[in-house]
Amino acid sequence: MLAIVAGVTLIAVAAALVLNAFQGNVVFFFSPSQIAAKEAPLDRTFRVGGMVESGSLKRRADGLTVEFIVTDTAKSIPVVYTGILPDLFKEGKGVVAQGKLGPDGAFHASEVLAKHDENYMPPEAAHALSKAEADKAAKSVVPPGGNR
Amino acid sequence: MLQAYAFIVRRELRLALRRKGDVLNVLVFFIVVASLFPLGVGPEPGQLRAMAAGVVWIAALLAAVLSLPRLFAADHADGTLEQMLVSPQPLLVIVLSKASAHWLLTGLPLALTAPLIGLQYDLPTDALGVLLASLLIGTPVLSLLGSAGAALTLGVHGGGALLGLLVLPLFVPVLVFGAGAVTSTLIGINPSAHLSLLGAFLAVSSLIGPWAACAALRVALD
Amino acid sequence: MLETTALACERGGMRLFSDLGVALQAGGLLRVRGNNGSGKTTLLRTLAGLTRPAAGSVRWRGEPIGDDFRREMLFLGHAAAVKDEMTVSENLEFSSRISCLDVAESKIRDALECLGIVRLADLPARYLSQGQRKRAALARLALSASVPLWLLDEPFSALDDEAIARVSALCAAHLAAGGMVVLTSHQDIPIAAADARAIEMRG
């Protein structure tokens, strides 16, 4: 009898802790709006996530440093990155960069991460979809985890 | 019930302290393994800081696996384990006190020395605090699931390596959430999510581990 | 009190015995004879609830054996169950406490005295001879008068005549007080018992 009671309480505790893990402000990364609102840590590396603004990708004279703007359609933040961009990095697509806020207000990234999604479909369907995506992306973007 | 738990744990501690070597060996092994990595990977602080949590946690896992076979082997050899199984005490109490004694002798010392190693790896103080917290929550899992592994491989030829193969995959969530908690503080992410998931896994393991250990002991001594 | 119905046991896939019916009442002594490998030890371990029978059942007071049964049973196997790192009295104290027996210091010494090894009380068990280790294990009998069922596997092995006399006296006293003893042995040691029976295990 005691074992059953102990078993049930343990499972309840486990479930509660898992739920707590999800409700907490699980931030994978900070959005440009949060950075503008000074929520991101200033003196420490953190991650910024958002959409790469189309047409904002510029390569500096030294050929290695790139600049682009990450936006969540509300605010945007310039990002400076020295290194090779991942082959899946594209304007208009999502990106997450890890680095620090520089004194000049730009985000100096030490690492840029991109990930392809798992959709597989014939080319024609893809064109139709991407047109729909473009309209939707313009309206609103929410990073997963829904931070407060 | 609780009284039996207390004096079995006291007996385990008394036995262990009479063979001090075993307890210290595990601790020294943990420190040596954790100190080998900078020699192998290079002293560059940024790099060390990034892998500190992983190294410390993996060293803790290996140290635990190293010390698990002794959990039941000595008592099995001299027949005292058999006496415990026929004693009026519920087998669950015996398994829990053995696992607790194992944690007090390996998990706890590892957790307390980990911050020192964290300093070697240039971890900031708040990350050291999270490292200690994650180890305090995570190492009991090593003893709980580990005791099931030790019972399964009791008296089996080649038990040590086999035990590692059995329990290390089960320790993956502990490694992921434990090390993850520390690395997330390094990139400004609140570790509470990791720590509470670690706690959830501890709760689940305190259910699965003892059940499996009891069943395995009955099978081993059948 | 203790009874088995159609009990059958296997070892390594080989059937040792089957259809074994045994019954034991208060004051009953049961000797289990048989040559090596005939299943004597397996039978005792099955009665103690350690080994799972291939068929049939073991009942104590009409109920299948479980936690309560273990409160009223003492099982001593081949192994002396004595820790080398602990002294003789520490060993006895632990084995008695784990069997929920009241363990005053004086009682421990009396039990050791009863088995003639009280002078070894504070010696780590590592230094004991095989016979002394067996005596240290059997000392528990002197504390277990209140435990009705004694299951003893080869209690007399490795013992000298003096120790054998002490152990058989303990058994006789236990039987006289209404206790029950099941023991396996190759030697025919006389033990006074009102209801003494024996079974022969054919290999």
Place this chain on the structure above:
Amino acid sequence: MASRLLQFATPQAFFPLAGKLVPWFSVLAGALALAGLYVAFLVAPTDHQQGESYRIIFIHVPAAWMSMFLYVVMAGWAGLGLALNTRLSGMMSSAIAPTGAMFTFVALWSGALWGRPTWGAYWVWDARLTSELVLLFLYLGFIALKSAIPDPVRADRAGAILALVGVVNVPIIYFSVQWWNTLHQGASVSLTRAPSMAAAMLLGMLLMALAAWMYSIATALSRVRSIILERERDAEWVRMQRSAA
């Protein structure tokens, strides 16, 4: 009905039955595999993003499904054996394990080969590949434990306990790796959840999955026959079987 089924529960009665079933399932597996491969390579269209390299999905996904499904089935048989003390269930769990491990290995390799053209690396610490790797270790642990214990009865029971502990942990391991993976790999912004599979592709994958399932049953049944012979070698009916053959 149950009593009729139970009479097949003894190894001796199950041995001839398994013998009759093996050819049926093998033929079924072969037919389904041919149909599946035909659909996979000749009917299914190319993919908009990955062109032809995505076709490995017809091996990778069924293998991954089978690797997890077989672990659950193995744990089920093992748990049954532990509870009912029936020898045949323990043998079935031993018979399934190697096939499950093989599918896990195939899933891993096909995942890695697929990672090469798309993510640019043979091994990618993607959540699925990593938790699949851990699943392979769980299979290997089960097989190693059962072969390390000489006494078959104890081996079955110890293996059952390990399998049950494993089956509870598999979802937890997958979840923890998923969580860890999104942090390491960096969670990219996910937009709409578009329909992810074209009809023909789905059909190809289902056919291959069914083929894999039939294959597993066929191999498990033939393997359990050899386990039964091995375990019951000194039983009367096995000796008669051998003398008659």
